[in-house]
Amino acid sequence: MNKTGQLSQRFRHAIEQGHLRAGDRMPSLRKVCQDHKISITTAQRAYAELEKLGLIESLPRSGFRVLARSSALPSNLPLNSDGSGIRIEHLTSALPMPWGCPYMNPALINTTPLNRALTRALRDYRYALSGNASTGYEGLRRELTLRYLAQGVELDGDELLVTCGGMEALNLAIRAVTKLSGSQAMLVLTPAFPALFDQLDQLGVTVHTLATPPGQPLDLERMEQLILQHQPAGILAMANFQHPTGLTMSDHDKAALLALADRHRLPIIEDDTYRELYFGESAPLPLKAYDQKGSVLYCSSFSKSLAPGYRVGWIAAGRYRDSILGLKLCSSLSTPLPSQMALARLLSGGQHEDMLSLLRSRLQANWLAMSQQLAVQMPAGARQITPQGGYFLWLELPEGSDCRARLPAAMQRGMHFAPGSLFFRDAQPRLNAMRLNFSYFDPLQQHNGVAMLAESLTKLD
Numbered sequence: 001m002n003k004t005g006q007l008s009q010r011f012r013h014a015i016e017q018g019h020l021r022a023g024d025r026m027p028s029l030r031k032v033c034q035d036h037k038i039s040i041t042t043a044q045r046a047y048a049e050l051e052k053l054g055l056i057e058s059l060p061r062s063g064f065r066v067l068a069r070s071s072a073l074p075s076n077l078p079l080n081s082d083g084s085g086i087r088i089e090h091l092t093s094a095l096p097m098p099w100g101c102p103y104m105n106p107a108l109i110n111t112t113p114l115n116r117a118l119t120r121a122l123r124d125y126r127y128a129l130s131g132n133a134s135t136g137y138e139g140l141r142r143e144l145t146l147r148y149l150a151q152g153v154e155l156d157g158d159e160l161l162v163t164c165g166g167m168e169a170l171n172l173a174i175r176a177v178t179k180l181s182g183s184q185a186m187l188v189l190t191p192a193f194p195a196l197f198d199q200l201d202q203l204g205v206t207v208h209t210l211a212t213p214p215g216q217p218l219d220l221e222r223m224e225q226l227i228l229q230h231q232p233a234g235i236l237a238m239a240n241f242q243h244p245t246g247l248t249m250s251d252h253d254k255a256a257l258l259a260l261a262d263r264h265r266l267p268i269i270e271d272d273t274y275r276e277l278y279f280g281e282s283a284p285l286p287l288k289a290y291d292q293k294g295s296v297l298y299c300s301s302f303s304k305s306l307a308p309g310y311r312v313g314w315i316a317a318g319r320y321r322d323s324i325l326g327l328k329l330c331s332s333l334s335t336p337l338p339s340q341m342a343l344a345r346l347l348s349g350g351q352h353e354d355m356l357s358l359l360r361s362r363l364q365a366n367w368l369a370m371s372q373q374l375a376v377q378m379p380a381g382a383r384q385i386t387p388q389g390g391y392f393l394w395l396e397l398p399e400g401s402d403c404r405a406r407l408p409a410a411m412q413r414g415m416h417f418a419p420g421s422l423f424f425r426d427a428q429p430r431l432n433a434m435r436l437n438f439s440y441f442d443p444l445q446q447h448n449g450v451a452m453l454a455e456s457l458t459k460l461d
Contacts, residue, residue, distance in 0.1 A: 003038055007046035015055050015066055018094070022068035026056055029063075086407060088194040088422055097415035097449045098440050102193070104304055104391055105439035108362045113351040114307055118342035128341060134329050136162025136314070137340035143347035144314060151282065153289045155298075159321045161328060162335045166273045166301035166313040167195065172331075173269045173297040173315060174203055174236075176323040183233040187226055189218075191394075191423035191430075193243040196236065196271075208232060209425045214245050214385045214394065218253045220260055227264050234267040234297075239287045241274040244423050244435035245394040246387025248284050258290045267320065269297045276305040276356050278389040279364055294318030302343060304390075305359065306352055310339040363391050369443035370436065373450035379458060391439040396420075401432040403457065410456040415449060 014020045027035070032043045047064055050056045056064045091100035131138060145157045163169040178184055185206040188196070192209075200207050208230045210223050226232075237257065239249040249257070261268050270287045278284065288298040297320055301313030312335065317324040328334075346352050370393060374384055381398035397403065404419035420433025441449070 003036075003042050004045040004049065007032070007036060007038065007042065008049040011046070011050055012053065012055060020066050022066055024066045026064040026066065086404070086419065086422070088418060091416050091418055093440070095411065095414050095416055097446055097453075099436045099438070099453075100416040100418040100434075101437050101440060102195075102418070103437075104308055105437075106308060108359055108366075108439055109306075109308065110355055110358060113355055114310075114342060114346055117345040117349065117351070118338065121341035121345040122338060125338065125341065128337060132334055132337050134161075134325060134334045136160070136335055137337060137344060139344035139348070140312075140340045141314075143344050147347060152285060155288070155316045159294075159316050159318060161315050161317060161321070161324060162340060163301075163313040163315055163328070164332050164335050165303055165311040166271070166299055167199070168332065169299035169301070169313045169315040170196065170269065170271060171199060171203070172324050172327050173299060173317070173320070174200065174205060174234075175327055176317070176320045177234040177267050177269065177297070178203070178205060180320070180323060181233040183231055185230050185232040186234060186236055187223070187230070187232040188236045188425070189238070189242075190425065191242070191244055191420070192236070192238065194422045197425060205233075206230075207425050211424070211426060212242075214247055217250070218257060220256055223257075224260060224264075227260075227266065232266065234269055235261055236269045236271070237287065238271045238273075240272055240284050241277065241387070241389035243271075243274065243390065244392045244418070245385050246274075246390040246392050247385065248388045251285070254285070254287050255290050258287055258296070262293060262295060265295075267295050267297055267318075270299065272298060272300040273304050274390040275300055276302070277360060277363060277391065279360065279367075280388065284388075288316060291318065294320075297324075306346070306355060307339070307343060310343065311336070312339050312343055363439060366438045366441045366443075367391075367393060370438045370441040370450065373443075373447075377450045377454040379454070391437060393436045393438050394420075395434050395436060396430075397432045397434075397457065399432055401457070403434045404431055406457045410453060413452050413456055415453060415456075417453070 029040060029043045033040055047056065051058065055067060057067050058064055088102055091102065092098065093101050128137065140162060141157060141160050144160060145155050148155050163172065174186065184204060185208060186200060188207055188209050190209045190211050197207060208226055210219065210226060212218060239254055241248060258268065268287060272286045275283050286298060288296045296318055298316040299313065302310065303313065315324060367387065371384055374395065379398065383396045385394040387393060404421055407416060407419060410416055418435040420430035420435065424430055
C-alpha cells in the first residue's frame with residue numbers, strides 16, 4: 001500500500017473507532033506533512049480519499065472536519081459475505097438504528113435521582129470506608145434484602161454478597177461450583193446470551209446445552225439424560241425474562257427444574273438480571289424463592305435498569321457462600337464503595353420506584369410500536385415472541401431464511417440486529433431468528449426503519 005493509502009486508512013480507522021468524532025477538526029495538512037514525513041501532495045490525496053468516503057468535509061479557509069457517519073459499514077468488522085464472524089460486541093450503538101445492541105438505551109433512563117443520591121451519599125464516604133467489607137456495603141445489602149422481602153422473596157442476609165456487576169456474580173458462581181464438584185462441564189439452557197458462552201470458554205468449562213423453544217415447557221426427560229451423560233457441575237438458567245426471548249418460565253417448570261436438580265444434587269446458577277423490567281403487575285418469583293436447600297446461586301444486578309455503568313451486582317450464594325467469598329477476596333477483593341452507597345441511598349429514599357415505573361412504561365411503548373410495524377412489514381410466516389419483560393424482542397422468520405447473511409446489507413443502511421445463531425451452541429444454529437433491542441426504537445424518528453429492515457432481509461444478493 002502506498003503512502004496515500006496508508007495515511008487515509010489510518011485516519012479512517014481512527015474515525016471508525018471513535019477516536020475522531022463527528023465535528024472534530026482534522027489535523028491541518030501542514031501538520032500531517034510534518035508528523036508523517038510526507039509531501040503536501042500525498043496529504044491532499046489522502047484527505048481527498050476520506051472526503052469521497054463521506055468521512056470528512058472541507059471547510060472554507062478552515063481546514064477539514066469529521067462528518068457524522070449515518071450508514072457506512074465499519075471496515076474493521078470481521079464480517080464475511082455470509083455474515084459469519086460477527087460477535088455481540090461488534091453490535092454497538094454507533095449506527096442510527098442499533099437494534100442489535102445488547103445494552104439499554106441510556107436515553108430512557110432518568111439519571112437525576114441517582115446522581116443526587118451519589119452526591120448525598122459521598123458526604124458519609126470517609127466514615128463508610130472503615131466498614132468496606134468484601135461482602136459489600138452493609139447499607140446496600142440491607143436495602144436489597146428488604147426489597148426482595150417486599151416482593152415475596154426471602155433471602156438470608158448473610159448469604160448475600162455484593163459484586164462488581166452481574167458478570168462477576170456469574171463468574172464467581174461458575175468457578176465455585178466447578179471447583180467444588182471437580183467437573184469442568186456446565187448444562188446451559190438456551191437460547192442464552194453470548195457473553196455467558198464467552199465466560200465459560202475463558203474458564204475452560206465445557207458447555208452442554210438444552211434448547212428451550214419459546215412457549216414450550218421444559219423437556220425434563222431430555223435434561224435428565226444430559227445430566228446422566230455429562231455429569232455437569234451445575235445448571236445455568238435464566239428463569240425470568242430470558243435473554244434474548246424475554247419469556248418467563250412457568251411456576252410449574254421452576255419447581256420441577258429445582259426438584260430435578262436437587263435429585264441429582266446439582267446447583268443451579270440463576271441469572272435474574274432483568275428482574276425489575278417486568279411488564280405485568282409485579283416481578284415474577286425467581287427460582288431462588290423455591291430453594292429450600294441452598295442449592296440456587298442467585299445472581300442479579302441493577303446494570304440493566306437503575307444504574308447502568310455503576311457495576312453493582314450481587315449473589316445470594318446459598319451453601320456456596322464461603323467458597324464465593326474466598327474467590328471474591330482473591331479476585332476483586334471488594335466492590336467499589338461509592339456506587340454501593342449511592343444505590344443504598346436511592347433505595348432507602350424510595351425514588352427508585354418512580355424511576356423504574358417510568359422506565360417500564362417507556363420500554364412497553366417502544367415494544368408495542370416496533371411490534372406493530374413488524375407485524376405489517378415482515379414477510380408472511382414471520383413470528384414475534386411477545387416478551388414478558390426486558391428490552392428484547394425475538395423474531396423468527398420462515399424456515400430457510402438466513403438472517404446472519406443479511407446483516408451486512410442491513411448495516412450498510414444504518415441498522416443492525418443480533419442474529420439468532422449467537423445465542424446457541426447447537427449443531428444447527430437458529431439462522432432464521434434475530435434479537436431486536438426495542439429500547440433503541442424511536443417510532444417518530446425511525447418510522448421507516450422497520451420497512452428498511454424488511455427490505456434488507458428479503459433483498460436478493
